[in-house]
Amino acid sequence: QVQLVESGGGLVQPGGSLSLSCAASGSTFGRYAMNWYRQVPGKERELVASISRTGANTNYGDSVKGRFTISRDNVKNMVYLQMNSLKPEDTAVYYCNAWRTGPEDYWGRGTQVTVSS
Numbered sequence: 001q002v003q004l005v006e007s008g009g010g011l012v013q014p015g016g017s018l019s020l021s022c023a024a025s026g027s028t029f030g031r032y033a034m035n036w037y038r039q040v041p042g043k044e045r046e047l048v049a050s051i052s053r054t055g056a057n058t059n060y061g062d063s064v065k066g067r068f069t070i071s072r073d074n075v076k077n078m079v080y081l082q083m084n085s086l087k088p089e090d091t092a093v094y095y096c097n098a099w100r101t102g103p104e105d106y107w108g109r110g111t112q113v114t115v116s117s
Contacts, residue, residue, distance in 0.1 A: 002026045002106040004096045009111030012086055016115070020081040022096030022108060029077040030054075032100045036070060036081045038092035038113075045095070049081060053100075063089070086115045 003025040012018050020036070033052055039045040049070035050059045058070050069082040079096060096108040 002029070002032065002098045002104075004098060004106055004108035006094065006096045006108045006111040009094060009113045011114045011116065013117050014086060014088060014115055016086050017082070017084045018086060018113060020083065020094055020096075020111060020113070022079045022081075024077040024079070024096075024098060026077070029098075030074040032098040032104070032106075034070075034072055034079040035097040035099060036079075037095045037097055038090075039095070039110075040092045046092075048094070051079065083113070086113075088115045091115050 005023045006020060008018065008020040030053055033050060035050045036048040037045045038048050046061060048061050048064055049068055051070045051072050055072050060068060067085045072079040091114050093110040093112050095110045098106040
């Protein structure tokens with residue numbers, strides 16, 4: 001089992017940057033693909049970015065391509081989301097997700113990101 005704890009959310013002005021972190025428990029972190037999702041009230045959860053188990057492959061949602069970067073550190077059991085050029089429409093609760101075939105699917109509690117002037 002994997003426990004995930006997000007941090008780094010907050011209030012930022014449009015055009016600003018924010019870095020989210022997700023700390024994972026357990027010794028099998030490297031076996032999981034890691035994802036960042038986001039959700040706003042009344043809407044479905046949206047996949048923001050994904051990274052493969054080794055970090056060799058990444059994918060991004062169309063709305064964040066070129067602005068967000070996902071990375072991971074399998075020694076520290078951490079996954080990160082660097083968010084640049086933030087827009088008000090990026091405002092959401094951001095969730096860290098660990099997934100592997102089984103399926104095994106684990107979620108953090110989320111961290112609020114608010115982009116506003």
